[in-house]
Amino acid sequence: MWTLADNRSIYIVEAQARVGNGVVTLFVEDLDTQVAEIAARGLDPAEHEVYATGARKAVYRDPDGNEIGLAGRGANTLPSASPRA
Numbered sequence: 001m002w003t004l005a006d007n008r009s010i011y012i013v014e015a016q017a018r019v020g021n022g023v024v025t026l027f028v029e030d031l032d033t034q035v036a037e038i039a040a041r042g043l044d045p046a047e048h049e050v051y052a053t054g055a056r057k058a059v060y061r062d063p064d065g066n067e068i069g070l071a072g073r074g075a076n077t078l079p080s081a082s083p084r085a
Helices: 031-039
Strands: 002-007 006-010 023-027 047-051 055-062 068-071
Touching: 031 055, 031 068
Parallel strands: 023 068
Antiparallel strands: 002 006, 047 055, 055 068
């Protein structure tokens, strides 16, 4: 992840195997609240990721393989996940 300015970062993944499948990650202030609000509408994340930096990500996928992730910092109250580098 590169910080472009205060509160402005970008994360780019080059993955030839994903050509044609979109990947978008939005960094949110309160990840737990956002995930809970989405779950209340009947959508649960396909995957939870926890990074060594403390950043966390909830991953949602559609049937076509497109991925939308919500990322955030803070206390880890999401289900257990192995730390990623």
